[in-house]
Amino acid sequence: MISDPLTTQEPEDEPPTAGGPRRHGPLPAYLLPITADVGSEGRLRIGGVDVMDLVEEVGTPVFIYDEEHLVRRCQEARQAFGPRAAYASKAFLCKAMAALAHGEGLCIDVSTGGELAVALASGVPGERLVLHGNNKSEAELEAAITAGVGRIVVDSFDEIDRLAQVLSRPDPGQGGSLRPPPSVLVRVTPGIEAHTHEYVMTGQEDSKFGFGLATGAAAEAIERLRHPTSCVRLVGIHTHIGSQIFALESFQQTLAVLGPFFTDQSLEELCIGGGLGVPYVTGESAPSITEWAKTLRGAARAAGIGDTVVLSAEPGRSIVAAAAITCYTVGTIKTLPRVRTYVSVDGGMSDNPRPVLYGSGYEAFLPREAHALRPRTVTIVGKHCESGDVLVRDASVPEDLEVGDVLATPVTGSYGHSMASNYNKVPRPPVVFVRDGSWRVVVRRETYSDLLALDS
Secondary structure (H helix, E strand, C coil): CCEEECCCCCCCCCCCCCCCCCCCCCCCHHHCCCCCEEECCCCEEECCEEHHHHHHHHCCCEEEEEHHHHHHHHHHHHHHHCCCCEEEHHHCCCHHHHHHHHHCCCEEEECCHHHHHHHHHCCCCHHHEEECCCCCCHHHHHHHHHHCCCEEEECCHHHHHHHHHHHCCCCHHHCCCCCCCCEEEEEEECCCCCCCCHHHECCCCCCCCCEECCCCHHHHHHHHHHCCCCCCEEEEEECCCECCECCCHHHHHHHHHHHHHHHHHCCCEEECCCCECCCCCCCCCCCCHHHHHHHHHHHHHHCCCCCCCEEECCCCHHHHHHHEEEEEEEEEEEEECCCEEEEEECCCCCCCCHHHHHCCCCCCECHHHCCCCCCEEEEEECCCCCCCCEEEEEEEECCCCCCCCEEEEECCCCCCCCCCCCHHHCCCCCEEEEECCEEEEEECCCCHHHHHCCCC
16 A cells, blocks of 8 residues: 655644634644554554554544554653653553553553552563552552562652551561561652643642642651661652643753752652653644753753762653544534534543543544545534533534544543543443554453443
């Protein structure tokens, strides 16, 4: 089959909501996975797989991930930040993804006992895991210590007490001897308000996460963890100022604030967390992981943090977001004269809650004609019993969109599958990886039997 690369269209300064021909043109190539191309009949292919053929076999809704895209972004993160770089699994986690990230040399950042269990089940060694969470239970700490996790990010004074409680108990698996001290990082809240949605800001003083720098709580936490009776090995500081951040200045400010405090502590590791943004709609642009790392290293040096310090990060969205598209089937088109046209699909807020939670924007297109102009404005909604179940409020779509069409939204690789729910008892979609002309289901579609399995 003759292939035609998707039109290369670089982001411009025009706001993504602006009207005009650019907004209604073909979907920009930079919003699709890196192996995306168009066959001779205009149909989208990812990883050498015809998307329409794939959908015909597995049905909709479905998450389709470009495995080559995932591999390259993991490799970029490893090269940019070194062996302590961790993939933030909350963005998208299944056994296949954990194994892939580990195979490319990344640690895995987990924040609950469930994420820990998935990572361990995928074959990731405990020493390559980083445990997060603002309210880790004793059972989660016990599981992490038993697994030998490489780092525990301590988030509260109560957690310090819980750690001491767990570590005071003999390990039955080691003949009743005391457990070796785990390596820990202290999560510090630097007082930086990143330019992003308020729900995903985490670095400001008013945050449920971490120990405040300005209040002296961070210094107190470090003092407690360094006490001879603490039974842990304090190796560094962790911070995270939020998610979907485009302005690298926010990270530079964070390092400028943290620099003096960090250097005073004579610690060996500093993790800047994650939060690098990605473009979701026409006109948006974002720094690459490599550019992000370069900026962080320069800011660290400017703040007096020496090159011997292990400076690491935890990218998630920037690794997986653009790797996937979600495909739906159009079931209803309802035109309200002089108001709007509603296009209803067979998914919705249960597989992508971001538009409802954060007002996030997305694009839409038809995989059967990936190069098509999109002059028609519609509102794409889901099938849930909520007026707010909106996927794309003002979507540009081809004029010939009709009932039965496969409609796709790009850049859905992060916080779709991982935040999916069974609202209205809708089964969650499958996850398919594509690469080198073949595909595999890595998470199967839920069934009604699955929904009933926990009922007594």
